Amino acid sequence: MSNFEARNPKLETISNDQISKRRDKGTFRKFGLRICFEFRYSDFGFTDRHLGKALTMEREIQVNPYRKIKSTGAYRRLMMAYYFMAKHPAWFGKKVAWITSGGPVEPLYAMGVLPFYPENYGAMCGASRMSVPLCEAAEQKGYSRDLCSYALGDIGSSMTGKGPLGRLPKPDFLVCANNICGTVIKWYEVHARTMNVPLFFIDTPFIHDEIHEHTMTYAEKQMEEYIAFLEKQLKHPFSEKRFQTVCFRSFEAITLWKDILQLSRSRPAPIAAFDAFIHMAPIVTLRGTRWAVRYYQRLKKEIEERVRKGKGAFGREEIRLLWDNIPIWYDIRNLSKNLSSYGAVLVADMYTSAWALDQVDVSQPLKSLSRAYATIHLNQGMAYKTKKMVAMMEDYGADGFIMHSNRSCKPYSLGQLDLKREVTKATGKPGLIIEADHTDSRSYAPKQVEKQIQIFLEMIREKRQESTSSVSPS
Numbered sequence: 001m002s003n004f005e006a007r008n009p010k011l012e013t014i015s016n017d018q019i020s021k022r023r024d025k026g027t028f029r030k031f032g033l034r035i036c037f038e039f040r041y042s043d044f045g046f047t048d049r050h051l052g053k054a055l056t057m058e059r060e061i062q063v064n065p066y067r068k069i070k071s072t073g074a075y076r077r078l079m080m081a082y083y084f085m086a087k088h089p090a091w092f093g094k095k096v097a098w099i100t101s102g103g104p105v106e107p108l109y110a111m112g113v114l115p116f117y118p119e120n121y122g123a124m125c126g127a128s129r130m131s132v133p134l135c136e137a138a139e140q141k142g143y144s145r146d147l148c149s150y151a152l153g154d155i156g157s158s159m160t161g162k163g164p165l166g167r168l169p170k171p172d173f174l175v176c177a178n179n180i181c182g183t184v185i186k187w188y189e190v191h192a193r194t195m196n197v198p199l200f201f202i203d204t205p206f207i208h209d210e211i212h213e214h215t216m217t218y219a220e221k222q223m224e225e226y227i228a229f230l231e232k233q234l235k236h237p238f239s240e241k242r243f244q245t246v247c248f249r250s251f252e253a254i255t256l257w258k259d260i261l262q263l264s265r266s267r268p269a270p271i272a273a274f275d276a277f278i279h280m281a282p283i284v285t286l287r288g289t290r291w292a293v294r295y296y297q298r299l300k301k302e303i304e305e306r307v308r309k310g311k312g313a314f315g316r317e318e319i320r321l322l323w324d325n326i327p328i329w330y331d332i333r334n335l336s337k338n339l340s341s342y343g344a345v346l347v348a349d350m351y352t353s354a355w356a357l358d359q360v361d362v363s364q365p366l367k368s369l370s371r372a373y374a375t376i377h378l379n380q381g382m383a384y385k386t387k388k389m390v391a392m393m394e395d396y397g398a399d400g401f402i403m404h405s406n407r408s409c410k411p412y413s414l415g416q417l418d419l420k421r422e423v424t425k426a427t428g429k430p431g432l433i434i435e436a437d438h439t440d441s442r443s444y445a446p447k448q449v450e451k452q453i454q455i456f457l458e459m460i461r462e463k464r465q466e467s468t469s470s471v472s473p474s
């Protein structure tokens with residue numbers, strides 16, 4: 001059996017029917033909790049009584065109306081316009097650069113280049129359930145199934161010309177920053193070789209604990225080389241003035257995005273993480289443009305209005321949760337429905353907040369950008385991630401957290417067990433780890449995940465009821 005097969009939930013996990021039979025025989029704790037849940041329920045003060053009740057309950061589907069975000073129409077028009085340009089750059093007299101999601105995009109917009117994000121496109125393939133055949137096309141050419149499915153799907157799409165947008169035009173050059181992972185290095189090298197286009201590589205040393213000044217100087221030097229590369233490719237000089245304008249817009253959009261996400265500290269949360277997963281696209285692709293600023297001004301206004309009126313993203317909000325990792329793009333709708341039927345709302349997440357960059361100083365754009373990109377979430381060690389997650393749990397008043405152990409994204413998923421333990425230790429709140437892949441549905445067992453979530457939420461509810469009754473006067 002290959003390594004992948006050993007991790008494939010479809011092959012190694014048990015079905016819900018099997019769970020029911022084993023539960024009757026009293027073996028559920030062993031199979032259900034050790035294999036599926038990866039936590040000991042006693043860690044959170046749950047007793048056999050809680051577990052018994054959670055397992056014997058009947059699943060009642062309760063309607064919990066979702067409040068649609070009105071700005072979604074504007075969001076769709078904006079993204080359609082962006083993808084139309086990316087598909088036909090010559091019609092708009094644009095050069096196109098493919099860039100990694102953690103790559104500095106502001107110098108590109110300042111030079112009049114349209115950035116295109118294969119990872120964002122990968123999310124689009126996942127949401128439209130087109131990833132599996134694209135990954136398989138790449139696998140047939142010898143690429144390992146163990147690779148990130150964004151990379152596999154993108155390589156498969158380039159090979160076959162298939163995908164939500166069909167065959168994409170060849171980029172003029174590529175920009176790859178390793179501040180998110182090592183996969184992107186080889187992925188972009190493959191594209192540079194097969195498409196015969198120049199590749200600029202930005203190296204950002206991993207920050208294990210403290211941020212050293214020499215690391216920041218190194219990052220700044222890379223930025224200067226990046227600008228020199230752009231001047232050479234585009235054959236026109238870099239304009240400081242234009243760069244400042246783009247950076248100003250970028251910082252403005254980042255601030256708006258941060259404000260929007262933070263509005264969910266209110267009760268009920270006016271915007272759920274599932275909404276943020278969708279509405280994050282402009283902050284990734286159009287950061288630095290006035291379109292992103294205008295769009296987020298509009299969205300912020302709408303969400304603020306909800307806060308004023310005390311309206312939540314869902315009709316009922318009984319359990320507040322935090323999400324860790326990239327979403328399961330092809331199952332967002334089902335997961336959202338499943339959680340909301342229990343009155344559970346994902347009020348925040350670690351993924352979309354990664355674009356709410358800190359420490360941006362408009363007066364020193366180059367220095368500030370170099371620092372911001374070198375210190376992004378995925379480029380920092382466990383202490384930083386723990387601190388950030390604990391702060392978010394407290395800030396958003398979360399009752400627990402769900403971690404997506406993402407087969408594709410190793411930098412996001414490695415260390416999740418430690419992170420879970422530390423966050424629970426610091427906050428006293430339980431966490432649940434579910435296994436999936438962000439776009440490759442072959443590594444996902446939805447019924448099993450549904451069951452895990454059901455029991456996890458019932459346990460939170462039971463525990464809460466118990467603590468309420470223990471403080472109320474007899």
Ligand code: SF4
Nearest residue numbers: 148180181183409410
């Ligand atoms: S491994 Fe993670 S960070 Fe790297 S490309 Fe895939 S999703 Fe992005």
